[in-house]
Amino acid sequence: MNAMSVIDLKGVAIGYGPDAPPVLVEVDLSVERGSFVAIVGPSGVGKSTLLRVVAGLHKARGGTVTIHETNKPGHRPVSLVFQDARLLPWRRVAKNVRFGLEGLPIGAAERDERVAAALRLVRLDDYGRRWPYELSGGQRQRVGIARALAVDPDILLMDEPFGALDAITRHSLQDELRRIHRETGKTILFVTHDLEEAVHLADRIIVLGGSPARIVRDVRNDPGREGGVFREQVEQLRTGIADNYSI
């Protein structure tokens, strides 16, 4: 365990049923506070399920998952951004952002302030009264991010949040996310199947591969670079996945 770590996974194994063979085994991973970690790998390797294990939504078959909370009052240690935004269609935007705050021991004024701050952070200040159906795909995803940030989490888990968006919106939101990471200093665990996205965003990239899958590479990265170095990093990761990939 690292003194700076916020997530510690030790020997984690994941499967989808009691009798089915495990899909992911021997996952040992420490995530440092404030880092941006991308998890990449081929489809079906268990990336999203690993994220759901960290979120407490799926039980690991073996090993231990430790979240080092800051125990601040009025916050949730972990929050999630889903690929499909997953907004509640019967709530206006502001009430969707408020969803995770309900039940926390905070007053109405602070709740409203946190909702407004989260919407400001994703540049949707004036959208609080809109219904989800009135938003574009990119705006919906921003609301999902605002909802996750409003609970002031120690860890922000993001499950292919830009996977369903068009290329222009995706690139715009990637830049927004880098800005949000800089401004908030949140720890981000980001699942993607897009290697370029991982290299563009994360300061550390975990590659899952093999069958059953395990961590096959753990790469330090300097995000935001362009040109040859960027392409080289992407190619190295692609080779790393291909070496451990069998259909």
Add this chain to the structure above:
Amino acid sequence: MRQPLKLHTSVALSALGVAVFLLAWEALARSGVVPSGLLPSPSAVPAAFVAEVRAGTWQAMVLASLSHYLSGLFLGTVLGIAFGTAAAMWGVWDAAQAWVVRMLRPIPSIAWIPFAIIWFGVSESAATFLIALTVFWINYYASYAAVRGVDKDLIELGYAFGQGGLIPRLFKIVLPGALPGILSGVRAGLGQGWMTVVAAELFGIAGLGSRMSDASGLLATNIVVLYMVTIAALYGVCDFLFMQVQQRVLAWQK
């Protein structure tokens, strides 16, 4: 694919449909093909209406039926939604009551009239019971299907954001998510409830049904038609008001 009509076109076509229906009915009644005692003309109904209102009968019958209808509707709707939701949410409860539901559901409400009289006498409670029974099953099945159809991803969202406990899950995700389907059931119950009002009152409980029964015994078919039109109008008003509320409550749908 069907093209949507403009509002004024839709209203005009509806009015035209009603006018054609009434004219055809009037023509048939006046033609002598059907004896006037068997089929009164629609133009005979306003006179019957004035006479019934002057005697105070129409108001008394409408109020009595509304009382049975609203109490039966309320009971049947609330209990139907509660039991349907519970069965959809808890597998153990669903399994335990599944065959009881299968046995009871096919029995029409009017088949319960003997028991309604034995249990409640010829009373308003008996009518309320029969109406509630009809409305209950409609709401039970509508709520069951609607709750089962709630997006499982939204349930998971609730767990992810600390709203996975029974009460927040029920009130913040399940019921709002199921609301369109539940309201469809309530609306269907509004119509079926009026049908049962007539059946329930035919065995002597004062109301629109009993007045129609009395009038038909005297071959006063114009009065029978008056109360048929009254039921249709009351249903129309209930349905219209409900639609207004439904549109507001479901404003979040596209």
